[in-house]
Amino acid sequence: MNIYSWVQLILYIVVLLALAKPLGSYMAKVYQNERLFLDRVLGPVERFLYRISGIDPQTEMTWKTYAVAMLVFNIIGLIFVYALLRFQAVLPLNPQGLGAVTPDSSWNTAVSFASNTNWQGYGGETTMSYLTQMLGLTVQNFVSAATGMAVLVALIRGIMRHTTKEIGNFWVDMTRSTLYILLPLSLVVALTLVSQGVVQTFSQYQTASLIQPSGESEAQLIAVGPAASQIAIKQLGTNGGGFFNVNSAHPLENPTPFSNFVEMLSILIIPAALCYTYGKLVGDTRQGWALLAVMTIIFVTLLGVAIWSEQGGNPMLTAMGIDQTQTYTNPGGNMEGKEVRFGIVNSALWATATTAASNGSVNSMHDSFMPLGGLVPMWLMQLGEIIYGGVGSGLYGMLAFVIIAVFVSGLMVGRTPEYLGKKIEAYEMKMASIIILIPVFLVLSGTAIALMSEAGRATIYNPSAHGFSEVLYAFSSAANNNGSAFAGLGANNPFYNIALGIAMFVARYWLAIPMLAIAGSLANKKKVPASAGTLPTHTPLFIVWVIGVIIIVGALSFLPALALGPIVEHLMIFG
Numbered sequence: 001m002n003i004y005s006w007v008q009l010i011l012y013i014v015v016l017l018a019l020a021k022p023l024g025s026y027m028a029k030v031y032q033n034e035r036l037f038l039d040r041v042l043g044p045v046e047r048f049l050y051r052i053s054g055i056d057p058q059t060e061m062t063w064k065t066y067a068v069a070m071l072v073f074n075i076i077g078l079i080f081v082y083a084l085l086r087f088q089a090v091l092p093l094n095p096q097g098l099g100a101v102t103p104d105s106s107w108n109t110a111v112s113f114a115s116n117t118n119w120q121g122y123g124g125e126t127t128m129s130y131l132t133q134m135l136g137l138t139v140q141n142f143v144s145a146a147t148g149m150a151v152l153v154a155l156i157r158g159i160m161r162h163t164t165k166e167i168g169n170f171w172v173d174m175t176r177s178t179l180y181i182l183l184p185l186s187l188v189v190a191l192t193l194v195s196q197g198v199v200q201t202f203s204q205y206q207t208a209s210l211i212q213p214s215g216e217s218e219a220q221l222i223a224v225g226p227a228a229s230q231i232a233i234k235q236l237g238t239n240g241g242g243f244f245n246v247n248s249a250h251p252l253e254n255p256t257p258f259s260n261f262v263e264m265l266s267i268l269i270i271p272a273a274l275c276y277t278y279g280k281l282v283g284d285t286r287q288g289w290a291l292l293a294v295m296t297i298i299f300v301t302l303l304g305v306a307i308w309s310e311q312g313g314n315p316m317l318t319a320m321g322i323d324q325t326q327t328y329t330n331p332g333g334n335m336e337g338k339e340v341r342f343g344i345v346n347s348a349l350w351a352t353a354t355t356a357a358s359n360g361s362v363n364s365m366h367d368s369f370m371p372l373g374g375l376v377p378m379w380l381m382q383l384g385e386i387i388y389g390g391v392g393s394g395l396y397g398m399l400a401f402v403i404i405a406v407f408v409s410g411l412m413v414g415r416t417p418e419y420l421g422k423k424i425e426a427y428e429m430k431m432a433s434i435i436i437l438i439p440v441f442l443v444l445s446g447t448a449i450a451l452m453s454e455a456g457r458a459t460i461y462n463p464s465a466h467g468f469s470e471v472l473y474a475f476s477s478a479a480n481n482n483g484s485a486f487a488g489l490g491a492n493n494p495f496y497n498i499a500l501g502i503a504m505f506v507a508r509y510w511l512a513i514p515m516l517a518i519a520g521s522l523a524n525k526k527k528v529p530a531s532a533g534t535l536p537t538h539t540p541l542f543i544v545w546v547i548g549v550i551i552i553v554g555a556l557s558f559l560p561a562l563a564l565g566p567i568v569e570h571l572m573i574f575g
Contacts, residue, residue: 071513081114082110085105088131092131093134107498119360126223149174151396153392200228205224240484276289278395287538291402311333358390410535415533458490475500479504
């Protein structure tokens with residue numbers, strides 16, 4: 001790495017952490033219903049939405065009512081997107097005359113966007129009309145992100161409150177998340193991207209004459225569309241996916257180094273800031289900083305592994321006489337599948353950030369990473385998308401690990417575990433265990449079924465360990481609501497569309513419901529005063545302890561599968 005690479009990395013981390021406090025403080029005010037500078041503009045809109053929807057914002061819900069409202073809303077959205085895809089051919093804003101999407105791909109896409117996954121087995125510019133992109137996919141990018149934030153806020157209320165069954169109002173939490181947080185930030189990011197050259201138009205695809213005609217082709221059809229608005233919310237809402245097939249490697253989706261920086265920053269800014277929001281809402285900002293420290297330490301460590309692996313190059317190319325030494329005129333390392341304008345460091349940083357969050361967008365081909373470089377994004381997903389994670393979902397997933405860490409530490413010293421004044425008992429442990437184990441089950445069982453079935457093996461286009469890694473990566477992505485892919489796997493077929501759709505649906509909602517159950521249980525408990533035996537949950541010792549619990553659970557769960565994929569592939573290449 002040269003000095004410019006170090007500057008980029010340091011600048012990214014510094015800006016990310018510097019913005020966490022002001023944005024986190026603003027979001028805390030949103031959820032506490034405090035006065036905001038946007039109230040004059042957005043307040044009447046919010047009240048109008050409640051009035052036409054028949055919602056009383058003062059009425060609160062039990063965790064079961066909250067869960068039902070969340071499920072009903074998301075399932076209706078899923079059905080709407082499915083219908084939109086199936087009737088796309090006869091709907092307006094379809095200048096290219098794109099046909100209806102197949103039933104299995106429609107199911108996969110509808111579940112993907114409703115669950116904040118944005119797995120895409122299709123090419124956006126050849127499959128989706130402008131109406132579908134805006135009314136279906138972009139809208140879901142907003143409401144699926146807001147759903148995750150709403151569940152988090154409900155959990156925080158469960159921790160804050162005592163001897164009550166009420167944890168807030170889903171409709172209010174979702175509305176305020178969308179209106180006061182996601183919408184203003186998306187507007188700023190979208191305008192920034194447009195200023196950098198990201199397309200935002202309703203024009204038909206453009207035909208450009210080739211300077212050097214190739215064969216019989218003398219022109220190139222260039223896909224355009226309302227891309228900037230969708231890109232902004234897909235990044236900020238940790239939805240991921242891409243307007244174009246090659247995602248943020250596309251010059252019209254990510255044209256400049258500054259747009260690349262803005263998009264990468266957008267991926268992690270809300271999840272990072274929510275840690276500070278959490279600290280503000282529970283009345284102890286040290287709790288939020290501790291969780292942010294856990295996330296950042298793991299993130300920076302794995303980012304270092306990814307850069308080291310990619311910058312080290314491919315020994316098989318070295319044996320062929322290809323120079324992979326880094327100089328001022330040669331990027332060196334493994335440049336396969338990477339944009340020259342971004343290079344190795346920006347590609348590794350994006351890959352680490354997008355899989356640390358449940359984002360799934362890419363600016364390089366993960367399938368072309370070295371085995372250990374590819375292991376990093378895969379393992380980040382397998383940890384449960386908690387290293388920053390999805391907006392809302394990442395932090396409540398991290399709190400599940402915190403509950404387990406507190407419980408285990410309590411057993412070690414022979415005391416009833418407590419977290420922020422609430423006793424952690426068998427019920428909370430059962431729910432937290434479900435939250436952690438469901439993705440593990442979905443990943444490993446889904447991979448096994450795919451490899452045992454003829455339909456699953458038929459579209460694995462790479463042999464041996466790498467082919468196994470591609471399948472493992474696909475189910476890791478789906479079962480943790482990430483959405484990125486290794487490629488090299490033909491996933492746009494009935495088998496994978498249905499199987500991955502099921503994994504995405506279960507992983508999203510069967511995790512959110514147990515988390516709401518924890519919120520309800522904690523809200524109903526009495527506050528326990530802190531004593532000399534209470535475990536401090538903001539100290540460096542606790543930070544290290546939580547990191548250890550996360551790594552142990554992740555390593556024990558997936559090490560055998562990783563040994564059959566990227567680890568053995570690494571040994572094959574470097575052996």
